[in-house]
Amino acid sequence: MNSGLFITFEGLDGAGKSTQLARAVRYIRQRGHRVLVTREPGGTRTGERIRDILLASKTGMLAPLAELALMYAARAQLLEERIRPALARGKVVVSDRFNTASFAYQGYGRELGTATVRAFDRVICGTTQPSLTIILDLDPGRALGRALGRGTQRRKRLDRIEALGLAFHQRVRAGYLAIARSAPERIKLVRADQSIEELQRQIRELIEPYLAERKQDSILKTRLP
Template sequence: MIPQMSRRGKFVTFEGLDGTGKSTQLRKLAAVLRAAGHEVVETREPGGTLTGEKIRKVLLDSGTAGLSPLAEMALMFASRAQHIAEVIEPALARGGIVLCDRFTDSTEAYQGYGRRLGSEAVRELHRVLCGNLQPELTILLDSDAALCVSRARQRNKRDSKSSTRGHDENRFEQETRAFFTRVHDGYLAIAKREPGRVAIVDARGTPGQTHERIAELVRKKMRL
């Protein structure tokens, strides 16, 4: 084996509707992997770089008015291309474990299905702009859609008042129930198409219960 390949790390993504617990679960998994001695990079999309975080503000701020679905998709990919170049690829090349809160499956689910731009446009852009980078494992958190979206809304309300975040990330949470149903259908279609990469995890229990399921999956699938 060539040395570069044996050093290559692992790329794990967290997916699911707003409020399913992705950020909560990512932090828990990161802590466990670090305690076991691994180099772990925790990151998120849109965002993950200085440029990406600026793009995130434009995308998620409910004050962003009249953004066209195509412009929205292009901004998601602009953030992602920068993120791969600046953060993800260098970390993988060092042999690190990259845990990423949302990745291209989110674009396929939200813009492809939710906004009805179609899967093919998203997958083609992923090939052109992201070198078709594929996660070793994608953890798709699945739960009751209405419950999760309302949880995310409440969290955003709290956060927009707090000094730590202090800004508004509500643009998507204002979408309709029909939109989130399409997004959910999109996620399930991706999982069905790529069962070797995407594992659906029941996220309806407590954070601790969901974490146990994820830890077991990571141990089994990635021998970590």
């Protein structure tokens, strides 16, 4: 049996994550792999309730450490209920945001620092880390414009984190860029100001070696006596 493969999509709201994730998942399934798709914060019943607290504007002020702890609480639930079992069964897990978002949003955006986020990450995620993280990089002004233009509603209400303003989102973007530079072999940056089709092509190129390696693994294993 194949060992699991864990791929995450990251970037600001409106960068194009959901658009590209859907296309990547279709591609991975066409190649014959079983896929679990999930999103953060949320992805489980408990996690979706935590998501409501995190994103509802009526929540009001949330201490940055409380926000970080809730993110990791939802993540712990998602790992236990869905991600680890799927990886153990050899599935490809594709998540719309995961732990890199905590480093960018709470570490850089909320200015808690990466050491604090890493402390949570060591305990909650441990060795369950994405093999590949794709960051869609876009100017915060353009990302927000896309997020507002999304869907049929002419104007969508901003959620609690979207409403934090340009300076916050510029720190988050700078965070994403710094994180990508710190682990270039695992975390890949793509410029999101390109056409949907061109991005799709670049993302397939990033994913392909990981799929090829799994095929190779299963061929080797079936040849073993």
